[in-house]
Amino acid sequence: MSTKPVPADAIVVLSGSSTINERAQYAAKLYCEGRSSKIVLTNDNVQGGWSKAEQRNAYSYERAQKELRRLGVPQESIEIVGPPVTSTHDEAVSLRRFSEINGFSSILVVTSAYHSRRALWTFRHVFQGCRTQVSLDPVDTGIQTPPPATWWLHLRGWLIVPTEYIKIVYYWLRFS
Numbered sequence: 001m002s003t004k005p006v007p008a009d010a011i012v013v014l015s016g017s018s019t020i021n022e023r024a025q026y027a028a029k030l031y032c033e034g035r036s037s038k039i040v041l042t043n044d045n046v047q048g049g050w051s052k053a054e055q056r057n058a059y060s061y062e063r064a065q066k067e068l069r070r071l072g073v074p075q076e077s078i079e080i081v082g083p084p085v086t087s088t089h090d091e092a093v094s095l096r097r098f099s100e101i102n103g104f105s106s107i108l109v110v111t112s113a114y115h116s117r118r119a120l121w122t123f124r125h126v127f128q129g130c131r132t133q134v135s136l137d138p139v140d141t142g143i144q145t146p147p148p149a150t151w152w153l154h155l156r157g158w159l160i161v162p163t164e165y166i167k168i169v170y171y172w173l174r175f176s
Contacts, residue, residue, distance in 0.1 A: 006135060008108035009099075010079075011036045014091055014119060015044030015060055019112045019139075024064040026139040027110045028071035035108060038077055039068060040098070042091045045084035088119055088167075089175060092126035099132040106133040113138040118168050125175060 013020075013027045027039050041064050047057035058066075061080055068078055081098045085091045099107055111119045116138040123134045 006106065006108075006133075007034070008036045008106040008135065009102070009104035009132075010038040010040045011108045011110060012040045012095055013042070013064055014088065014109060014111040014115070015042045015046070015085065016112060016115065020048075020060045020064045021067055022139045023110050023112065024067035025071065026137075027064075028068050028073050030108065030110065030137065031068075031073050031077065032071075038079060039073060040095070040107075041065060041078065041080050042094065043080055043082055043084045044086070044091075088115070088122050089126065089171065092123045095123075096126055096130055096132070099127075100130065104132050106135065109134060109136045111136070111138055113140065114164050118164065118171055122171060122175070 011027050011030050013023050016023065030036070031039055041061045043059065043061045046060050048060055048063055049057065051058045065078055065080070069075060081094055083094070085094055095107065098104075109119060109123055116136055120134075120136045123136070127134050
């Protein structure tokens with residue numbers, strides 16, 4: 001579920017600790033293609049696995065930032081939006097505020113393919129009446145998420161797909 005690709009004031013990488021690397025890698029690719037000169041990360045306040053180098057469990061936004069840097073995105077082009085968020089809706093509200101403060105006319109949201117329908121619906125709902133245009137470019141499946149045709153053959157598919165459908169229904173009931 002991709003929207004028309006256009007240059008944006010910022011590429012926004014949505015949190016999602018289990019798929020943060022694929023999202024960061026895709027955002028770095030878009031950055032290198034010149035789609036934007038800024039990448040914005042949200043903080044879901046979730047820690048991932050143990051980092052031997054840092055001797056602690058790094059937050060997912062820190063892991064994304066490290067991956068972006070590894071792929072050549074300069075530190076000054078990366079910004080973390082606070083405060084910590086607990087849902088896609090929280091991310092959209094926080095990013096609307098951030099976009100308005102920074103005078104953005106457009107943002108490009110990067111998320112996983114399985115999350116794209118709910119993310120786009122949520123962002124369009126929250127950004128309604130705002131001058132910031134929202135577009136979405138999901139990461140292709142097969143990096144950290146299983147392909148749509150065979151998701152049911154993978155344990156990860158059983159963890160993310162049914163949960164995402166439940167969240168879609170919840171969001172529709174809660175935020176419509």
